[in-house]
Amino acid sequence: MMELSEKVVQKIVMARRMAEMAKPQLDSANDLALGIGVHLLQDAIEVFLLAIAEHVNARISERTAFAGYFDEIDAAIKAQGKSYTLPLRLRLMQLNRLRVSSKHAGIIPARSETAGLYFAVQEFFGDVCLEVLGRELSTISLIDHVVEEQDRQMLKEASEAFRRGDFIECLIACRKVIYLTIEVRFSVKDFYWPAPNAVMQGILTMGNRCPEIARTEDFLGAQIRDAGDLVVFDPVGIEVELMKKGIDSMLFWNVLRLTPAVHHHGADQWVVRQEFDKLTGDDLRERAEYALDATTTMFVAASQRAAQHRSVWPWRHVITLKSSGVTVYEKASQKSQIVTRTPANMRELDADYLIAGLQDDKHYYHVNCIVTDAGGETSLSFTGFICETEVESLRERVGEQPTSSKVILTLTNREPFPISDD
Numbered sequence: 342m343m344e345l346s347e348k349v350v351q352k353i354v355m356a357r358r359m360a361e362m363a364k365p366q367l368d369s370a371n372d373l374a375l376g377i378g379v380h381l382l383q384d385a386i387e388v389f390l391l392a393i394a395e396h397v398n399a400r401i402s403e404r405t406a407f408a409g410y411f412d413e414i415d416a417a418i419k420a421q422g423k424s425y426t427l428p429l430r431l432r433l434m435q436l437n438r439l440r441v442s443s444k445h446a447g448i449i450p451a452r453s454e455t456a457g458l459y460f461a462v463q464e465f466f467g468d469v470c471l472e473v474l475g476r477e478l479s480t481i482s483l484i485d486h487v488v489e490e491q492d493r494q495m496l497k498e499a500s501e502a503f504r505r506g507d508f509i510e511c512l513i514a515c516r517k518v519i520y521l522t523i524e525v526r527f528s529v530k531d532f533y534w535p536a537p538n539a540v541m542q543g544i545l546t547m548g549n550r551c552p553e554i555a556r557t558e559d560f561l562g563a564q565i566r567d568a569g570d571l572v573v574f575d576p577v578g579i580e581v582e583l584m585k586k587g588i589d590s591m592l593f594w595n596v597l598r599l600t601p602a603v604h605h606h607g608a609d610q611w612v613v614r615q616e617f618d619k620l621t622g623d624d625l626r627e628r629a630e631y632a633l634d635a636t637t638t639m640f641v642a643a644s645q646r647a648a649q650h651r652s653v654w655p656w657r658h659v660i661t662l663k664s665s666g667v668t669v670y671e672k673a674s675q676k677s678q679i680v681t682r683t684p685a686n687m688r689e690l691d692a693d694y695l696i697a698g699l700q701d702d703k704h705y706y707h708v709n710c711i712v713t714d715a716g717g718e719t720s721l722s723f724t725g726f727i728c729e730t731e732v733e734s735l736r737e738r739v740g741e742q743p744t745s746s747k748v749i750l751t752l753t754n755r756e757p758f759p760i761s762d763d
Contacts, residue, residue, distance in 0.1 A: 345396065345474060345476070345481065346395070346396070348392075348395060349392045349395055349396050350481055350482070350483060351483070352388050352389065352391055352392035352395070353389060353392045353470070353478075353481050354481070354482060354483055354634075354638075355388050356385045356386070356388040356389035356392065356466070357385075357466065357478065357634065358634075358638070359381050359382075359384055359385035359388065360381070360382060360385040360459065360462050360463065360466070361631075362381050363377075363378045363379075363381035363382045363385065363459060363462075364378070364459050365378075366378030366381065367379075367382075367455050367458065367459050372449055372452065373449065375449060375450050375452065375455050376443040376449050376450060378455065378458075378459075379436065379439045379440050379443055379450050379455060379458070380440055380443065380444070382436060382440075382458055382459065382462055383436055383437060383439075383440040385462065386433060386436065386437075386462060386465070387407070387410070389465075389466060389469075390410040390411075390414065391410075393414055393469060393473055393474075394410065394413060394414050394417070396473065396474060397414060397417040397418055397421065397473065398417055399413040399414045399416070399417035400413055400417075401413055407434070407437045408434065411427050411430055414427060415427060418473065425472050425473065427465075427469060428464075428465060428468050428469070429461055429464065429465045429468075432458075432461045433461070433462075433465065435454070436458055436461075436462075439454055439455070466478050477503075477504060479500075479503055479630040479633060479634065480500050480503065480504050482496075482500065482633070482634065482637045483637060483638075483641045484496045484497055484500060484637055484641075486641045486644060486645075487637070487640045487641055487643075487644050488644040488647060488648065489522075489640075489644070491518075491521065492518050492521075492522060492640050493640075495514055495517055495518040495521070496514075496515075496518055496633075496636065496637055496640065498514050499511050499514035499515050499518070499633055499636070500633060500637075502514055503629055503630065503633055508625045508626050508628075508629035509620050509625070509629075511629040511632070511633055512599065512600045512601065512619065512620065512628065512629050512632055513600070513601060513603065513613055515596060515600055515632045515633055515636040516596070516597075516600035516601060516602070516603050517603055517605075517611065518636060518640070519593070519596060519597070519600075519636065519639075520572075520603050520604070520605060521605065522586075522640070522643070523579075523582060523583070523586075523588075523593070524572045525605065526548065526549065526550045526551075526582060527549075527550050527551045527572050527573055527574050527575065527578070527579065528549070528551065528571050528572050528573075528604070529551050529555050529556065529561060529565070529571055529572075529573050530571050530604070530606075531545040531546050531549070532546070532551075532555070532556045532561060533561050533565055533571065544711075550575055550578045550579075550582060551572075551573045551574075551575060551578075552573060552575045552578075555573040567614065568604040568606075568612040568614070569601075569602035569603075569604065569612075569614035571604050572602070572604070585646075586642075586643040586646055586647075587642045587643055587645065587646030587647075588639045588642055588643055589638070589639065589642065592635045592638060592639050593639060595631070595635060596632050596635050596636055596639075599619060599628050599631065599632050600619060600632055601613055601614050601615065601616040601619050601620060602614040602616070655693060656691045656693055656709065657737055657738060658691070658692050658693065658735060658736065658737050658738070659689050659690065659691060659692065659735070659736055659737075659738055660689065660690055660692045660706055660708065660727070660732045660733075660734070660735050661688055661689055661732070661733045661734045661735075661736070662683060662687070662688050662689070662690070662727075662731055662732060662733060663731055663732065663733045664731070665683060665684065665685045665686070665687065665688065666682045666683060666685065667682065667683045667727055667731045668682055668727070668728075668731075669681050669682065669683065669708065669723055669725040669726065669727055670705070670725055670726045670727070670728075671725055671726070672699060672726060673696055673697070673698050673699050673705040673707075673726045674698050674699040674700040674701065674705075674726075675698075675700075675701060675703070675728060676700050676701075677699075677726075680723050680724075680725040681723050681725075684721070687710075690706075690708040690709070690710055690727070691708060691709045691710065692706045692707060692708045692709075692727075692735065693707055693709070694706070694707050695707075695729070703728055703729060703730065704728075704729040705726040705727065705728055705729065706726065706727045706729065706732060706735075707724075707725075707726055708724065708725060708726070708727050709723075709724045710722065710723050710724070
C-alpha cells in the first residue's frame with residue numbers, strides 16, 4: 342500500500358470537512374440553503390478528486406473540466422494495471438450541473454434534485470478511498486501532525502479501534518484524550534480526595550480551573566455522585582481554555598455529547614461511565630467516525646496554535662551557596678521577613694533571576710526549592726530571595742548536566758557573573 346503524502350491527506354480531510362458542512366444546508370427547511378449545500382458538496386468533490394489525482398499521478402490542469410477529472414484519473418489508474426474506474430459518475434455530474442445552474446444562473450435547486458446527494462458523495466469518498474488508497478476514509482487523518490506524543494498515541498489507538506470496527510472503544514479513546522488535555526484542568530478529584538498536607542495539596546491543585554464553589558465540602562458532598570461527576574466546568578473558564586488552545590468550541594461540545602464521561606485515577610486506571618445511549622444504536626459507526634475526525638481536528642489545531650508560542654524553559658539555572666544555613670528572605674531585601682534558612686546538607690538551589698534589592702544596594706537571587714522524601718512526600722518547600730553575598734557561583738544546566746563555562750549574566754555597571762567549571 343502506497344504511503345499517503347501530507348498534501349493528499351490534507352486535501353482529503355478538507356474535502357470531508359466541506360461535505361460535513363454541506364449536510365446541515367441540504368437538510369435545512371430553507372430552500373435557499375440548498376444552493377449553499379450544493380456548492381459545498383461540489384467543492385468537496387473537486388478537492389477530493391485533486392487528492393486522488395495527485396496520488397495516482399493523473400494530469401489535472403487548471404483548464405481541466407469536471408468530467409475530465411474522471412477521465413484523467415481513470416486513465417492513470419488503468420496505467421497502473423488496475424481495472425477500477427471511479428464510481429457514481431452520472432450522479433456526480435448531476436451535482437455539477439446543479440452547481441453550474443446555481444452559480445451562473447442563480448437557479449435554486451429543487452429539493453427532489455438534492456435528495457440523497459450527501460450520501461452519494463459519502464459513498465463515493467468511501468469507495469474510492471478503499472479501492473485507490475487502500476484505506477478507509479475515516480482512518481485518513483492528520484493525526485501525525487499532533488505534536489504531543491501522548492495525544493498522538495491515544496488518537497492512533499482511537500483510529501485503530503475504528504478500523505477494526507470497535508466503535509465503542511473508539512468513542513472512549515476520543516474522550517480519554519480530551520480528558521487528559523482539557524477536562525483534567527476542571528477535575529475536582531484533588532478536592533474530593535485532598536492531599537495529606539497543605540504543601541502537596543497546593544502543588545496538586547495548582548492551575549486547576551474548576552469553579553471556586555465546586556471546591557467546597559457542601560458542593561462536593563451534594564453534587565459528586567460518581568466518578569463521572571468529578572469534572573466541573575466553569576462556563577467562562579472552559580471557553581477561555583478552548584480559545585487559548587485554538588480549539589473550536591462547537592467541535593468540543595459535540596464530541597462531549599457523543600462520548601461517555603471518563604475519569605483518570607493515575608497510571609492506567611480509568612473509570613468509564615457506560616452511558617448506554619451513547620454506546621449503542623444503529624448510527625454508532627457514524628458517531629464514532631465524527632468523534633474521531635472532530636477530535637483529531639481539535640488537536641491538530643491545538644498543535645498549530647502551540648507551535649506559535651514562544652517562551653523559555655524555566656528553572657534552568659542553579660546557584661552554589663558558600664555555606665549552609667543561608668537566610669532566605671520573603672522579598673529582595675534583608676529587612677523583609679525571613680522565610681527559612683537552608684539545611685546543613687543543601688549547597689545548591691534552583692534560581693531564575695537576579696535583581697537589585699528593594700531597600701539596599703545589594704542584589705538578590707530568586708530561588709525555589711521542593712524536596713521530596715523516598716516515599717514521594719514533600720519534606721521541604723520554599724521560595725524566596727537569597728543575597729548575592731551568600732552565593733559562590735551560578736551555572737546553567739541541560740536536564741541535570743551543567744553546560745560548559747561561559748558568561749551568562751551581565752548587569753549594568755557590574756562585572757559578568759561566571760558559570761562555575763565544576
